[in-house]
Amino acid sequence: MLGILRSAAGTWVAKGLLVLLVLSFLVWGVSGQLISGLAGHDSVITAGGTKVSINEYRLAYDRQLAVMSQQFGQRLSHEQAKALGVDNQVLAQLVSGAVLDEQARKLGLGLSKDRLAELTREDPAFKGPGGQFDRRTFEYMLQQIGMRPEDYLKNRAQVAVRQQIVEAVSDGLKAPDTFFKAVALYRGEDRTIDYLTLPKALVEPIAAPSDSVLSAYFEANKKTYAAPEYRKFSYVRLEPVDIMDTTAVTDSQVSDDYNKNKARYTTPELRTVEQLVFKTPDAAKAALDSLKAGATFDKLVTAEGKTPADTLLGTLAKDKIADKAVADAAFSLNANEVSQVVQGAFGPVLLRVTEIKPEVVKPLAEVSDQIRKDLALGEASRILLDVRDNYDDTRAAGSSLAEAAAKLKLKVVTMDAIDRSGLRPDASIVKDLPQSPELIKAVFDAEPNTENDALTTADNGFVFYEVASITPARDRTLDEVRQKVVADWTAAEISKRLAAKAD
Template sequence: MLNSLRSAAGTWVAKLLLILLVLSFAIWGISGQIAGGVGTHVVSAGDTNVSAQDYRLAYDRQILQLSQQFGTRITREQARAFGIDQQVLSQLVAGALLDEQAREMKLGLSRDRLAALTAEDPAFHGPDGRFDRNQFDFVLRQAGMRPEDYLNNREQVAVRQQIVEAVSDGLQAPDAFLRAVSLYRGEDRTVEYLTLPKTLVEPIEEPTEDVLKAYFEENKSAYAAPEYRKISYVKLEPEDIADPASISEEQAKEYYDANAERYTTAERRRIEQVVFASEDAARAALEKIRSGTNFEDIVAAEGKTMNDVLLGTFEKSRVADRAIADAAFSVAQGEVSDVVPGAFGSILLRVTEITPAVARPFGEVSQEIKDGLALDEAHRILLEVHDAYEDSRAGGETMAEAAAKQRLKVVTVEAVDRSGRDPQGTILTDLPQSNELLAEAFETETGIENPPLTIGSQGYVFYEVDGIDAARDRTFEEVRDRVETDWTAKEATTRLAAKASETEKAIRDGKPMADVAQELGLEIQTKRGLKRMADDADLGESGVAAAFGVAKDATGVVSAPNEGGQIVFKVTEVFEPVGAGAEAVPENQRNSFATGLANDLLDQLVARLQGQYPVTVNQPAIDQALSF
């Protein structure tokens, strides 16, 4: 209860920033009013009272804080579910008790000290790092607080802090406790174990009819049939109304001619380039090439390898330098270009490989174009089809009649439950907007035209419920095969668990695990360096927990994480961590433990104060405070 109170008391001044100031004020700085104050009191602790207005202020700020955490406005009903009303009440009761104790102890704060605390608050500092009255007024104005309200509540916080610090300031977790934590977390163990598979008790003999019927009666609810509904729906998306047959050959050819580049793989060239320090050097090299010198020799003379000068294989549009692109795509394969003024110097280019452009013929892409054009048209007219379908239904036509007019398909699901399974237990994966469709279909009645569901930004599902099969108990004859399967699996599990218990007892009573393993035809396995809280692949989380739940040389049984087996184990070694002690616990964790102990002390203080000062809670006043 006092966690937030103590935290606010220790950091209230540092966190006094704009709206967050109001949040801290609401939780920690709500002032109790001494008897004789004006207004209805929701809490009284001795002669200290908290008004309904103060309760509502703290309540609203708590909701604001929670809304900011969730990124959405928390409703009154959600706040009640979170217990916000009781949290605020507990905080205000604790604050009122501390105020009453401070009053009894005649604790106070001088005006000079109050001024110093206010001046120390960084929220009120100007650009020079000192207290600025204009900044003080601005911050309080943004928080909706008058200066006198701030000063009154700042004084109250400081007085409360005197009590809090007297109880918990400087408290540290004891070294003995920290060493115990270090030992607990750092310990590792060695475990020997046997994994008992189901094959030790299988095959299970075929049960009699009486046995199966008795099992069925004991577990009848597990075999009950859920409510099933017969649902018909019409899906309307662009793909559902696209009609490629309506696109003529001429339209497709016209589109092909206008967008020929879409169906053409551009020419690609493998380009090599040599960059020279000057245009004169490039021209001298070009003259040598024209006189018979190999391009490779020119490259070597520049101190480069052929890998160094390989630019790559590109389409013309992908060559970043336009001058290089124009030159490279204007020479023949194997030729060297004229000098090209590149971005980083004068360049000579050579093209060593050319992959010609390839255009897909119209006949090859004709259907693809028609499909695309039909889909574009479907997007354009989808709302018209939607409205026409709705008009037909409004005119009294059935779903089938309205769908037929728009050349839409009616799909009927004969039986489906709320989870989307058919009577055979198969999940229906092809239902459009499955979760929403099923949720809505199980909330409506038969024969009702329901509002359509939306699919993305351009799509609809029209649906109706044609029939309802109420939930019922199935007969034994309907589910006999399933009952037999379940009984056999349960019997195998029960027998294996009994076998594991028998095996564990034998080892616990002193029989060597090696002898037990030999009798069962199993192999002893060893797990070393096992750490607490680990999720071991062979033992699983529960197996690790069980191994750390017994002493050295003790035994145990746990279910195997895979394939329904049983594990019988024995803890053979326990190792304490090297250097276990208080210093082995990280500082942030030591601080966390200290905070927890301090909070416990503060909780005890408040509990004792509740016995010292009579506390009354005016629930009608709280209800009234929350009603406006």
């Protein structure tokens, strides 16, 4: 969602233009200071009459820190963030934004409330399962990232205005030919190499290692065979599909929805239409008279110096033919019938319909199950947050995760042992975990027997989880992994002997 707030400066052209804008603004003043040196100042950046407050810097810094922490899989300290240059990255982003905001202010650019509302409604992050804007989803997503609705709307409006400037000055610009030639030469470069493969047969068979050799190899690579930390945990998924009740949807509701949205189940009549355009009405009338005298449409096409491909409009529904006069005439003809002269948008024409595919309407019986499911999902989406509140209230009253799930008829899934890589002790992969990477990370950050904040799923649902126990990491004994150690030693020995022969 927040990615769009940076998209105005995403291309190399835009970035170059931003540099020029920033340099031009330096003539009359752009000042930036880091938090550590802000004593006596109320702003971090000043670009003409546009200022970025200390609070705005802190918010931007915290959001960037959260994004990078997620990428690194751990919460970054401020010292680590400084080493990675997060403070300077945020400052550079804010400088670019302030420069564009100031230019917009000087140009008098703005965004209407209606357009801002339309952009917000179109944001896919705020759409519910039905594909429409959902206010509760909007408020929840902003709450998750610590942003108030008014802050989001302000930022969204700023981005839209900034895009007006960037797109206006970058429209029509392109990379120089020298750049494209260099890329083409690089991508089209070919290299020929000669190599020789040494087969394992040159050094096989490899005798089994002695106990002392195997033990020494194991000790040297002991960490490779260590057992990782495992955790046992349970989770409950709460998504519309988990609480939908198709039995609560009546036949009458299904029938009403079918009739209301019948167009969704209708394939309109399609016609294959040919159109022969004439230069003048008289020429078109003469061609029509020749048809009445026994000429064929195909001969008229040839006489006009055209081919069948030139006259073919396509196989189209009536509303897909842009010229209304042509559409009305074409859909009044029988198959293989030629029209009267029609005054089309490009001149007088004769039309012929060569094929008619009738309208097809799927019967209610064929789509009733899907309609019932969609209606049940829609209702489940509507009450999802209420169910979430009920779960939270039940936990707050002292119920366990399992008890709260049972009360709401939700399924509890227990994983007996999983490591940070999503593997079981037998090295099999744990599949079908909701929000798998995020859930596994959260499980390994959590304390046992402690209630945790729910995770948000891609379908705007929730995952509640709780760690039951922890099996600490440990070094395995040679006897536990002997077979694998022998296989690894043998592979290493083969590589060493082949390398010796290659030398």
